[in-house]
Amino acid sequence: MSKASSSEAVGPTNSSWPLWEVFVRAKNGLAHKHVGSVHAADERMAIEAARDVYTRRMEGVSLWVVPSSAIVASDPKETTELFEPAADKVYRHPTFYTIPEGVKNI
């Protein structure tokens, strides 16, 4: 694992205002989803900028802003070792199993 400036941003950070990742909850009952990022001096300004930039069309009812520097991302170089083992464990899916024809509700 590597501490990255963000899942999205890897470059030199903005010299004046920090970068914030923005998450929007479309409606209650759904999880917050990453939608993009904004630069802002502090968390209040980040919320206000995120509101202006990402919710102009009723896209959400709640916002999260997270300093990009607080996000720890997996390294693409580790993709194989992290995620490939799942590929040969198909028995974790219900479709792996053979059930006699005609048997119902299973």
Added chain:
Amino acid sequence: MYTTELKDKNQKSAALSVADEDPEKLAAFEARVAADDFIEPKDWMPEAYRKTLIRQISQHAHSEIVGMLPEGNWITRAPNLRRKAILLAKVQDEGGHGLYLYAAAETLGISREEMIEALHSGRAKYSTIFNYPTLTWADIGAIGWLVDGAAIMNQVPLQRTSYGPYARAMVRICKEESFHQRQGYEIMCVLAAGTPEQKRMAQDALNRWWWPSLMMFGPPDDKSPNTAQSVRWRIKRETNDELRQKFVDVTVPQAEAIGLRVPDPALKWDEARGAYDFGDINWEEFYAVVRGEGATAKERIQARTSAWEDGAWVREAAATHASKRAMRLAAE
């Protein structure tokens, strides 16, 4: 709004070289892109891919921001409250589009400051279309209909561009852009159905914006040295000429439907091709505008830089407030 990748005619660099890249990594990258896989910020990519994207995305962002100026110019003079509210919303959208795109470019390792500095110093290019003046209210209609229409034509395939953050920004932008085009066309419809003088205004705006809109798709394919590499890397999905043809084919009937005439004597439906033939584009004018010789080029950059400088105290105040608050919190 949109810009295709722009370059001065005299600028040589053409397709950036990949000669220094590790051939194995390059082959793996090209295979991924060819299989329509997305490239994400931390993935390996050739320097030429990174540079081409930074140039294209930042030019695109600059175009959105500069594009706010010719329309913002008409907010106080919109003919009624409905039009004013719509125009305000559209201009605000353009600002948002600029921000999505700057954020996408930042993931490639360039800072917001560097990009803004490049725009203000005149080093960075933006779409030539914004160096034309908006003389009458009908121009606001023509911009929405034609300029945003051309933008949509360009941007729809970019939703599948190979660089993930750019593609995601384009999905949001395309969703928002179609209202821009429809509100512009509606302005033209109303004017074209109005008094003879209003109809003349609409026709005059179409006359002045038609050719610059066709130029928005960029130089013809045989004069666009980056196209081949950009298409191979799926940065671009369709060539300048293909998109320009599509735009002509959908727009001409829209003009006819409201009784306006496209200002091109060579325009003719070609039954065999199933497409319109159209006249030659004055590329000398295009390159002059790219070089910043447009009537309003200086004015645009001046408006941008003074907005930036006039806002300096707000940025300073916000930064000071944030650091004081952080110190207070630390002391508690």
